[in-house]
Amino acid sequence: MSTRKIFHVALKDVCLIFRDRSALILMLLAPFLLTIGMGAVTGRFSGSSTNSGIADIPLTIVNADAGQLGDALVEMFTSPDLEALLDSTISTDLSAARAAVDNDESAAVIYIPAGFTDSIIPSPQRSAPPELVQVEFYANPTRPTSSGIVRTILEQFLSQVEIGRISGEVTVTQLLANGYIDPAQAAAVGTSIGQQMVQSSGSTSSIKLINVTEGGGEVEFDTLAYIAPGMALMFLMYTVTYGGLLLIKENRQGTLARMLISPTTSAQVLGGKVIGIFLIAMAQLLILIGGTSLLFGLKWGDPLAVLVLVFAAAFAATGWGIIIAAVFKTPGQVGSVGSALMLIFGLLGGSFFDVSSLPGWVQIISKISPNAWGMEGFLNLAHGGSIVSVGTPVLALLIMGAVLFCAAAFWISRRGLARK
Amino acid sequence: MPPILELHDLVKKYGDFAAVKGISFDIKEGEIFSLLGPNGAGKTTTISVLSTLFSPTSGDATICGHSVTREPMEVKRCIGVVPQELALYEDLTAQENFNFWGSMYGLSGKALSSRIDEVLEQIGLTDKARQRIKTYSGGMKRRVNIGVGLLHKPRLLFMDEPTVGIDPQSRRAILDSVKELNRQGMTVLYTTHYMEEAQELSHRVGIIDHGELIALGTQAELTRQVQETDTLILHIGENEDPQALIDALKDVPGVLRITPTNHEVAIVTPSAEELIAPVVTRADRLGIKVHSIDIREPNLEAVFLHLTGRALRD
Ligand SMILES: Nc1ncnc2c1ncn2[C@@H]1O[C@H](COP(=O)(O)OP(=O)(O)O)[C@@H](O)[C@H]1O
Ligand SMILES: [Mg+2]
Numbered sequence: 004m005s006t007r008k009i010f011h012v013a014l015k016d017v018c019l020i021f022r023d024r025s026a027l028i029l030m031l032l033a034p035f036l037l038t039i040g041m042g043a044v045t046g047r048f049s050g051s052s053t054n055s056g057i058a059d060i061p062l063t064i065v066n067a068d069a070g071q072l073g074d075a076l077v078e079m080f081t082s083p084d085l086e087a088l089l090d091s092t093i094s095t096d097l098s099a100a101r102a103a104v105d106n107d108e109s110a111a112v113i114y115i116p117a118g119f120t121d122s123i124i125p126s127p128q129r130s131a132p133p134e135l136v137q138v139e140f141y142a143n144p145t146r147p148t149s150s151g152i153v154r155t156i157l158e159q160f161l162s163q164v165e166i167g168r169i170s171g172e173v174t175v176t177q178l179l180a181n182g183y184i185d186p187a188q189a190a191a192v193g194t195s196i197g198q199q200m201v202q203s204s205g206s207t208s209s210i211k212l213i214n215v216t217e218g219g220g221e222v223e224f225d226t227l228a229y230i231a232p233g234m235a236l237m238f239l240m241y242t243v244t245y246g247g248l249l250l251i252k253e254n255r256q257g258t259l260a261r262m263l264i265s266p267t268t269s270a271q272v273l274g275g276k277v278i279g280i281f282l283i284a285m286a287q288l289l290i291l292i293g294g295t296s297l298l299f300g301l302k303w304g305d306p307l308a309v310l311v312l313v314f315a316a317a318f319a320a321t322g323w324g325i326i327i328a329a330v331f332k333t334p335g336q337v338g339s340v341g342s343a344l345m346l347i348f349g350l351l352g353g354s355f356f357d358v359s360s361l362p363g364w365v366q367i368i369s370k371i372s373p374n375a376w377g378m379e380g381f382l383n384l385a386h387g388g389s390i391v392s393v394g395t396p397v398l399a400l401l402i403m404g405a406v407l408f409c410a411a412a413f414w415i416s417r418r419g420l421a422r423k
Numbered sequence: 424m425p426p427i428l429e430l431h432d433l434v435k436k437y438g439d440f441a442a443v444k445g446i447s448f449d450i451k452e453g454e455i456f457s458l459l460g461p462n463g464a465g466k467t468t469t470i471s472v473l474s475t476l477f478s479p480t481s482g483d484a485t486i487c488g489h490s491v492t493r494e495p496m497e498v499k500r501c502i503g504v505v506p507q508e509l510a511l512y513e514d515l516t517a518q519e520n521f522n523f524w525g526s527m528y529g530l531s532g533k534a535l536s537s538r539i540d541e542v543l544e545q546i547g548l549t550d551k552a553r554q555r556i557k558t559y560s561g562g563m564k565r566r567v568n569i570g571v572g573l574l575h576k577p578r579l580l581f582m583d584e585p586t587v588g589i590d591p592q593s594r595r596a597i598l599d600s601v602k603e604l605n606r607q608g609m610t611v612l613y614t615t616h617y618m619e620e621a622q623e624l625s626h627r628v629g630i631i632d633h634g635e636l637i638a639l640g641t642q643a644e645l646t647r648q649v650q651e652t653d654t655l656i657l658h659i660g661e662n663e664d665p666q667a668l669i670d671a672l673k674d675v676p677g678v679l680r681i682t683p684t685n686h687e688v689a690i691v692t693p694s695a696e697e698l699i700a701p702v703v704t705r706a707d708r709l710g711i712k713v714h715s716i717d718i719r720e721p722n723l724e725a726v727f728l729h730l731t732g733r734a735l736r737d
Binding site: 005007008011015018019023256257258260261262263264265267365370423 | 515523526527667
């Protein structure tokens with residue numbers, strides 16, 4: 004059997020996903036920004052410990068609120084924790100601040116309108132529900148990363164202020180725009196992302212940091228080394244779901260049938276699809292790992308061991324993507340199941356908080372997620388572990404992938420690859 | 424020389440529903456063969472079985488000397504398929520689509536790139552080759568859809584309603600290119616529900632209705648069946664009631680069959696001239712204004728009407 008065709012099918016899928024802007028945002032930008040946002044609230048960027056490539060983001064805050072929330076927001080942005088990352092200016096002149104953004108002197112403006120505090124914390128004298136006053140964010144489009152970081156921190160703050168107006172907004176909007184979740188689900192997804200973020204940001208001390216390697220030497224451990232793999236693994240599930248959706252879409256748009264009537268076997272087509280998803284998943288993890296290493300100087304550990312672990316995690320996650328596409332029929336079903344799995348696995352796998360504080364049975368259940376095994380491996384490596392220390396997670400991930408592939412292959416062979 | 428395609432009693436059921444109910448015909452190398460029939464007749468189902476996408480419920484077909492059920496790989500290499508629905512990657516350019524589909528047919532390297540240039544030339548999209556398909560007009564997409572089917576220079580080309588839903592110029596261009604491909608030696612199986620297309624293109628026509636082949640032959644052979652009949656078409660106003668007219672005319676001597684189409688009433692009769700006077704008088708008496716009257720010589724539409732009692736575009 005010619006492997007060239009398998010390769011062509013895979014390459015085509017890689018090409019398609021890299022042309023889809025909203026998919027790229029979710030695959031790469033969302034986990035990256037969430038990592039930064041969570042890193043910011045956990046104090047990762049404080050003082051001298053940051054050696055990130057991004058620093059001193061110029062930012063103007065215009066506070067017209069004269070209330071405790073406005074003050075708290077200003078205080079957070081000017082706190083020593085964020086000193087190295089942000090270069091905040093406090094101003095009272097909104098139009099001058101906006102002009103600075105337009106002239107590319109500033110990355111963003113945060114405008115806290117008058118009455119912001121009142122709209123959220125109603126004063127006891129007033130009976131009518133207050134009108135909603137929203138903080139405005141004015142971004143410099145030529146500095147998407149810098150303004151994205153500011154925005155993420157801002158949303159972190161807002162999510163702590165009010166769960167109903169959630170920081171997950173960006174994510175949810177993107178999920179929606181992509182047709183990945185129904186509008187009906189959006190609120191629920193948003194709320195659960197938001198609640199988790201609030202929990203995790205409010206209880207950072209629950210993240211247990213172990214500073215000792217097996218050899219006994221002290222290793223500098225960084226909260227980002229916990230947050231970054233958690234986010235990467237969570238959005239890995241997004242990527243493989245997208246890959247599964249590509250298969251369903253190809254069935255709908257007739258290109259799957261067209262491949263099957265060319266002199267190409269179903270095994271070649273399916274093999275190509277699987278390898279395509281796998282390559283995309285690998286690329287996503289490697290880009291996120293490379294990006295956080297370069298920009299924040301995050302130390303992931305032994306590069307070879309990281310590569311082996313990435314391979315195994317991408318393999319297991321691809322298995323989940325294929326099984327969803329095999330079992331469910333419509334793009335809507337695949338999208339909903341995929342986004343549910345992304346959140347459940349994210350929670351179980353420790354993307355939001357440390358699961359080791361949870362009851363034993365939850366930890367056992369969490370092992371069905373690639374996230375839990377991946378987290379275990381990445382944490383071992385970040386603590387200075389060698390390739391031996393990821394032996395168990397890698398093996399578990401490979402077995403998980405193999406089992407899922409066999410199940411998917413069985414399912415597909417029963418009902419055929421193309422279906423109406 | 425044996426036929427390039429032979430169908431033996433082909434049956435295809437979807438669950439309990441038989442979409443194709445045992446049809447047989449063959450196609451000689453070098454022919455354009457049209458399968459003419461209304462929507463839902465079973466044309467696409469037949470093409471899907473012939474292109475090995477679905478296996479037949481019973482019966483078999485031999486293409487280029489190979490059975491579709493037993494040697495599908497050999498069959499796939501011999502045929503090119505232009506599916507009824509566009510099957511392209513809208514986010515890729517025409518060039519990239521051709522590259523991908525060419526590689527699915529085992530083409531590569533220089534051979535593939537020079538073949539892509541030829542096909543782009545043929546479909547007249549050379550200068551748009553590097554734009555994404557989603558920026559194309561409907562007619563341009565159709566042409567790329569056809570181009571993909573031509574890449575590996577198939578001996579036998581299936582075209583499933585390639586002109587549905589496009590503008591007249593693109594339609595003209597497609598019909599001309601079918602004739603040109605045939606001149607260069609390609610055998611074509613063409614499906615359509617447009618009588619005019621079958622009439623213009625084909626050497627032989629099979630008429631298909633409700634999954635059955637109800638007539639087969641050259642156009643001359645088919646129209647001979649209805650030689651004794653003319654079709655009289657009465658064009659009436661949009662607000663007129665064709666049913667009232669039909670009721671009034673059905674017992675006029677010489678009316679064999681009478682059916683409504685859009686603002687028209689079609690009457691099949693042995694002698695059109697003799698019928699004009701009584702028809703006009705009766706319409707007049709009903710107060711229905713007849714704008715114009717056409718007399719049609721026997722054509723494939725009349726054959727279909729004669730055999731089924733329905734117009735092709737019901
Ligand atoms: N996948 C399917 N499942 C069930 N019925 C189908 C399916 N595809 C087509 N049909 C039915 O089979 C009949 C023939 O369809 P088709 O071959 O598409 O006709 P045509 O191409 O001539 O318009 C129609 O009645 C159609 O509704
Ligand atoms: Mg059809």
